[in-house]
Each structure stands twice: as structure tokens, then as C-alpha cells.
């Protein structure tokens with residue numbers, strides 16, 4: 001088991017062994033989170049800055065809790081209340097945060113490549129919390145962690161990702177992680193949002209919803225990324241929900257043990273029927289819980305912590 005990277009910028013550049021190292025280490029941290037005393041001293045004296053220039057609920061708060069559980073100091077940067085508003089650049093902002101002794105910069109930004117850029121100009125560890133439509137690596141790690149926890153493995157599973165693939169950083173990171181770990185990945189949605197070119201990433205593309213979910217072990221639903229679409233990609237939300245929303249009739253035609261995933265935020269009644277979001281097969285909130293352990297593992301490993309090892313995959 002190995003981890004030598006100073007930053008976590010994407011899943012594309014990780015090996016399958018590195019992904020497994022994060023998942024195994026996260027399993028150890030999940031056990032820590034179930035103890036009465038949930039804190040460990042691994043990052044005592046370190047400073048973590050959440051540099052979020054796009055909205056977030058789950059990722060920002062779970063990174064904050066992860067840093068606290070590792071005994072680091074954590075500062076949340078608010079773009080709206082910052083000198084971004086006075087024209088300060090991302091590079092100057094990050095250099096100033098580093099001058100204030102930030103050891104980790106966790107960045108979410110609408111520009112693809114923003115974390116990679118910062119990793120070239122900073123000495124601090126840089127962690128990508130979502131860059132444009134490019135990647136969301138910790139989401140893919142928590143998704144694969146959850147699948148492995150629920151199914152006992154990743155290799156050989158049929159995983160269907162449904163919805164707005166084109167504009168989704170979650171989809172790209174999930175595809176990299178799942179294919180590296182040996183899953184069979186199917187993408188489905190309107191042809192405008194799921195172009196055949198995604199097959200170059202080693203997955204299958206279909207526009208037939210019923211066919212896509214029939215043999216799936218895992219159904220991962222994505223919301224429409226309106227904030228990144230520059231033009232109308234389908235006639236109406238109502239038509240999208242009718243053709244590609246997961247409703248009760250469609251759920252009844254899936255494998256009875258297929259799990260339902262969603263990175264959040266969910267749009268009830270659009271990509272997912274409200275009752276399905278809350279049903280026993282939905283692992284949506286377990287994904288959120290697992291995100292905390294996964295982000296603890298990422299902070300710990302990029303800081304040079306010794307990976308925890310396991311034999312099961």
C-alpha cells in the first residue's frame with residue numbers, strides 16, 4: 001500500500017493502489033469516528049484553509065469536521081466577504097493565505113484546473129474540492145468507499161451513472177475511480193448530456209434508461225448542473241423527469257439489491273422520486289457520513305501519514 005503524493009488534484013492521475021490506500025485508511029478513520037472520543041492528534045499544529053469560491057454544503061462542512069477531528073486549526077474563506085471583491089487574484093489570495101501559515105489549501109472553484117494551478121505556485125498541500133466540470137476527487141473516493149462498504153467489492157460490479165454527465169465533475173471522477181477499480185460503468189441520459197465520446201474513458205453509453213438500470217448493482221443519479229450549462233440541453237424539466245427520472249415504476253424493474261446513490265444536492269421529483277431518496281435502498285446520507293472519514297484519510301495521507309492497510313477489496 002502506498003501514498004507519496006503531496007496534493008490530491010484529481011483521480012485521473014491516481015493508481016488503483018493509491019485509491020485503495022485512501023479507502024483502507026478511511027475505514028480506519030470511520031472506526032475512530034464511532035468511538036466516544038473522536039479526535040486524534042495527527043494534524044495538531046497544522047492550519048487548513050477551506051478556500052471555497054463556489055457554494056457547498058457537504059464538502060465544505062465535512063472537510064471542516066475532518067480537519068477538526070485530526071486536531072488541525074481550520075479557517076473558512078468566504079469569497080463574498082473577501083478581497084476577491086476588490087479584484088485580488090486567486091494566486092495572490094492563495095499566497096496570502098500561505099503567508100498566514102496555511103499548511104493545506106482546500107479549493108473549490110468554477111474554473112477547471114484551478115487546483116492544479118495553485119499546486120504549482122504554493123508550497124502548501126492543495127486538495128481539489130471540485131473544479132468546474134473537471135473533477136471532484138473526494139466525492140469519487142467517498143462514492144467508491146460507500147460502494148465497497150455496501151457490496152464488499154468494486155471489481156465486476158455494474159454501476160450506472162444517470163443524468164447530466166457532460167457538465168458533471170462527479171461523473172468524471174467517478175468514472176476514473178470505478179474503471180480503475182474494475183467496475184463496469186454505464187452512462188445514461190439525454191444524448192445532449194451524455195455524448196458517445198465518454199466511451200473513450202472506458203465506459204458504455206446508452207440513452208435507454210430502462211436498459212441502463214436493469215442489471216445495475218449501483219445506480220448513481222446526478223442533478224442537472226444548470227449553473228454550468230450555457231444553453232438549453234433538453235426541452236423541459238418535466239420531460240427530463242419523465243424520460244430519465246428514477247420513479248417507482250422504474251425502480252421496480254431494477255435488481256432488488258441495487259443501491260441508489262446521489263452526490264447531492266438532490267432535486268426531488270426531477271432526477272429522483274422523493275420517496276426513493278428516502279427509501280431503504282438509498283445510501284445518499286451514508287455517502288455524506290463516509291465523506292468525513294474519506295476526507296480525514298486524504299488530509300492525513302497528503303501530510304505524510306502512514307497508510308492503514310487491509311486485505312479486503
Ligand code: CP
Nearest residue numbers: 056057058059263264
Ligand atoms: N456533493 C457535493 O459536492 O455537495 P456540495 O456541493 O454541497 O459540497
